[in-house]
Amino acid sequence: MKKVPTVIITGASSGLGKALFEGLTTTSADIICLSRRFLPGQRSAENTIGKRPACLRCDLSKTRDVLAAAKKLKKLLRGRRDVIFINNAATIEPIGLMGEVKDSDILRAVHTNVAGPFILMNMLREPGLIRRLTLIHIGTGASVTPIPGWALYCSTKAAVRMFNRVLQKEERGTSLLVYEIDPGIMDTGMQQKIRSSSRAQFPRVEEFKKYKKAGRLIDPHEIAHAIIQKYIRV
DSSP states (O other): OOOOOEEEEESTTSHHHHHHHHHHTTSSOEEEEEESSOOHHHHTTBTOSSSSSEEEEOOTTOHHHHHHHHHHHHHHHTTOSEEEEEEOOOOOOOOSOTTSSOHHHHHHHHIIIIIHHHHHHHHHTSTTSOSEEEEEEEOOGGGTSOOTTOHHHHHHHHHHHHHHHHHHHTOOSSEEEEEEEOOOSBSSHHHHHHHTSOTTTOTTHHHHHHHHHTTOOBOHHHHHHHHIIIIIOO
8 A cells, every 4th residue: 555655845835835735735645834824725724733734833934933843743743654844945035245134134044944944854853753754955056056145045055955965974774865956946926026126135136037027937836746746756
């Protein structure tokens, strides 16, 4: 009999996370959503354990939220055979040249893109918690390409990229698979924030406005379908 995986998605209320959620609800997978806000159809399952889907409110920029979510997840996942963690949630903000951004925005970006996911992945690697773990990190070309105005986004995504590589070197008996996916330039709220930047904040802003006008942005549902078909296979 085919084993049913448990799929955890961060940032499931918009963009690629929303598309992944919608795609997985038509499958047999058990879904757990971590998000700071939920869609109308997700709110009915908010903070519910044992229902499908389970939706746990969690703002990754807030350590208290992340620790509480990790505690709930640990209880829920113990003994699960096949767990897939999709590290999707991330923030592009603050957009701006260094020296001109707020310290509080720097901290928020680091907590959202780095500290929050690290805490969750640290919990998932606890010996004996689950039998088989797959990490799917939604990466970006910005993790290997320095882009003026995106210092925080480039560097935090690069940090997660290295973190995942270290995890692979720390294999300790529990089955672990790690995939990093660069979905390209998708038509999401993140792109709207990029296009709303000034040239002083983001020197390449006109280039990204042209991507939208030329219809070159990728539908996140297309990427979600490909991820589900290739990596989740339910």
